Amino acid sequence: MKAPRDVPTPLLESLKSLGLTKYEALVYIGLLRMVGATATEVHEISGVPRASVYPVLDRLVQKELVSVSHTTPKRFGAIPPDQGIENLMRRIEGDAESAQAALDAIYRERRLDNRGDQELIWTIYGEENIRTCLADMFRSAERSVELFATGDLLRRSVLSLLDSIPESVQVEFVTERWTGEQPSRFHLQVLPLAALCETPSFTERMLPYERSGVFLVDDTRALLWMEGVDGQPSALYSDSVGLALFVRRHIATIMEWAKAAVQ
Amino acid sequence: MKAPRDVPTPLLESLKSLGLTKYEALVYIGLLRMVGATATEVHEISGVPRASVYPVLDRLVQKELVSVSHTTPKRFGAIPPDQGIENLMRRIEGDAESAQAALDAIYRERRLDNRGDQELIWTIYGEENIRTCLADMFRSAERSVELFATGDLLRRSVLSLLDSIPESVQVEFVTERWTGEQPSRFHLQVLPLAALCETPSFTERMLPYERSGVFLVDDTRALLWMEGVDGQPSALYSDSVGLALFVRRHIATIMEWAKAAVQ
DNA sequence: ACCTTGTTGTTATGATAACAACAACATTTA
DNA sequence: TAAATGTTGTTGTTATCATAACAACAAGGT
Numbered sequence: 001m002k003a004p005r006d007v008p009t010p011l012l013e014s015l016k017s018l019g020l021t022k023y024e025a026l027v028y029i030g031l032l033r034m035v036g037a038t039a040t041e042v043h044e045i046s047g048v049p050r051a052s053v054y055p056v057l058d059r060l061v062q063k064e065l066v067s068v069s070h071t072t073p074k075r076f077g078a079i080p081p082d083q084g085i086e087n088l089m090r091r092i093e094g095d096a097e098s099a100q101a102a103l104d105a106i107y108r109e110r111r112l113d114n115r116g117d118q119e120l121i122w123t124i125y126g127e128e129n130i131r132t133c134l135a136d137m138f139r140s141a142e143r144s145v146e147l148f149a150t151g152d153l154l155r156r157s158v159l160s161l162l163d164s165i166p167e168s169v170q171v172e173f174v175t176e177r178w179t180g181e182q183p184s185r186f187h188l189q190v191l192p193l194a195a196l197c198e199t200p201s202f203t204e205r206m207l208p209y210e211r212s213g214v215f216l217v218d219d220t221r222a223l224l225w226m227e228g229v230d231g232q233p234s235a236l237y238s239d240s241v242g243l244a245l246f247v248r249r250h251i252a253t254i255m256e257w258a259k260a261a262v263q
Numbered sequence: 264m265k266a267p268r269d270v271p272t273p274l275l276e277s278l279k280s281l282g283l284t285k286y287e288a289l290v291y292i293g294l295l296r297m298v299g300a301t302a303t304e305v306h307e308i309s310g311v312p313r314a315s316v317y318p319v320l321d322r323l324v325q326k327e328l329v330s331v332s333h334t335t336p337k338r339f340g341a342i343p344p345d346q347g348i349e350n351l352m353r354r355i356e357g358d359a360e361s362a363q364a365a366l367d368a369i370y371r372e373r374r375l376d377n378r379g380d381q382e383l384i385w386t387i388y389g390e391e392n393i394r395t396c397l398a399d400m401f402r403s404a405e406r407s408v409e410l411f412a413t414g415d416l417l418r419r420s421v422l423s424l425l426d427s428i429p430e431s432v433q434v435e436f437v438t439e440r441w442t443g444e445q446p447s448r449f450h451l452q453v454l455p456l457a458a459l460c461e462t463p464s465f466t467e468r469m470l471p472y473e474r475s476g477v478f479l480v481d482d483t484r485a486l487l488w489m490e491g492v493d494g495q496p497s498a499l500y501s502d503s504v505g506l507a508l509f510v511r512r513h514i515a516t517i518m519e520w521a522k523a524a525v526q
Numbered sequence: 527a528c529c530t531t532g533t534t535g536t537t538a539t540g541a542t543a544a545c546a547a548c549a550a551c552a553t554t555t556a
Numbered sequence: 557t558a559a560a561t562g563t564t565g566t567t568g569t570t571a572t573c574a575t576a577a578c579a580a581c582a583a584g585g586t
Contacts, residue, residue, distance in 0.1 A: 064389035081366035103344035
């Protein structure tokens with residue numbers, strides 16, 4: 001007869017996103033703590049109303065998370081967590097797979113109206129999404145790639161994508177500090193901005209660990225990588241001539257500025 | 264201006280179990296079919312009420328499934344399905360991981376009351392669950408393992424588990440037909456029941472592809488593998504002396520019966 | 527036998543929250 | 557002005573949550 005020791009909310013949330021309801025989660029957790037409990041005992045240790053315990057247990061059996069004994073009264077036991085969660089994930093992964101197949105079919109026959117498409121500026125959220133967008137840009141580069149980014153961002157999120165740039169493309173990049181040797185595969189131009197970073201007007205305007213960058217491919221496609229105050233990365237991407245022009249000018253200015261500062 | 268071509272229900276269900284609501288699924292699917300749609304166009308192709316489109320799009324952006332353009336009116340685009348589903352699954356897998364850690368901690372400090380535990384008969388649903396239970400039984404075997412199962416079940420679901428039986432344990436098994444050589448690692452005794460299977464009284468009582476089996480370890484733990492009419496496997500497991508005795512007698516009878524039939 | 531007592535399992539019913547659907551309004555753009 | 561965009565609020569609907577009452581059954585005491 002244990003008390004319905006309270007359950008941390010994040011655990012409940014996690015189990016909910018695996019497809020369980022609050023009661024199902026509470027009952028399953030309760031059963032993990034007592035093997036072979038009757039419905040009434042389940043009610044006691046889980047804190048869910050006794051009447052609700054029966055349908056909940058039925059659903060848990062259906063979901064292959066608990067097993068039942070053939071006694072009167074019935075007794076219930078939980079499948080061990082590793083096995084149980086695997087059972088839940090198997091179902092979800094199956095759904096993901098079939099959904100992906102169906103969505104891909106839909107996606108392939110989409111209409112590419114391009115109705116002024118090249119004038120749009122998109123904002124993309126999530127580091128993964130930004131990185132795949134960047135990878136696409138790099139892969140499709142034909143003449144030039146220019147990038148100006150903080151060293152942290154460059155090393156941790158961008159460097160591994162540079163491999164997808166075709167051999168013939170000229171790559172230039174600027175960063176504020178660079179430790180280690182220069183990547184050798186590209187014609188590249190590193191302009192250390194270390195001196196510039198120490199000026200007060202610079203440090204007061206830019207946070208020390210801010211991750212941001214500007215990327216320009218073939219002078220036509222641009223991506224601005226920024227980071228909100230919450231640390232969530234987001235980016236602007238566009239084929240628009242307006243943004244490309246702005247970024248070209250911006251990067252050119254930075255490079256001139258950097259050269260001047262170095263001297 | 265496409266019609267809100269109706270969406271197959273199973274796809275909606277799959278996306279729901281990935282954490283989307285019905286509207287979110289419909290809007291995402293609609294956006295897959297038209298790049299750079301305005302809110303009104305999204306409403307038209309998805310069939311979702313125009314007013315509801317805005318909060319739904321907000322949530323989809325939050326979930327990193329769509330990106331927004333900085334124009335007026337705003338235009339929206341879907342992240343490609345592979346990337347989008349990966350984003351959803353990453354969240355879910357993270358939840359599964361943290362949930363597993365928390366549940367394991369709870370599971371380790373459970374009380375093993377064993378209050379008459381050995382007298383309980385458990386029913387287990389799901390092939391995976393049954394197989395892990397069988398594997399546990401085999402692994403903990405000390406003296407003997409006896410099994411009587413249909414050949415199909417044996418080959419497809421049980422054979423690979425036999426490796427976990429300790430070397431010193433004597434293994435006997437009976438099946439109705441056995442093609443191929445005998446597994447060599449065990450002291451085993453194969454009693455072909457092929458002749459018996461042809462008798463009318465046998466075939467009329469047992470379905471041709473029924474998968475079922477009886478397993479007995481150390482004369483104390485028994486598992487009955489059965490299959491419902493729906494093809495969903497389930498099993499009875501018990502330490503109880505009653506069931507063990509029944510199974511012992513059952514298997515002994517079968518073996519005598521088989522020997523007599525062979526002669 | 528009868529009646530309590532307590533537990534098991536079931537059913538009904540209201541409360542709540544999230545979502546779905548609709549209508550009305552304010553704002554912008556042409 | 558007219559049309560389209562974006563916002564707000566209300567209502568209907570569903571699934572889950574929560575409580576109460578009820579019937580079935582066994583154990584035990586008069």
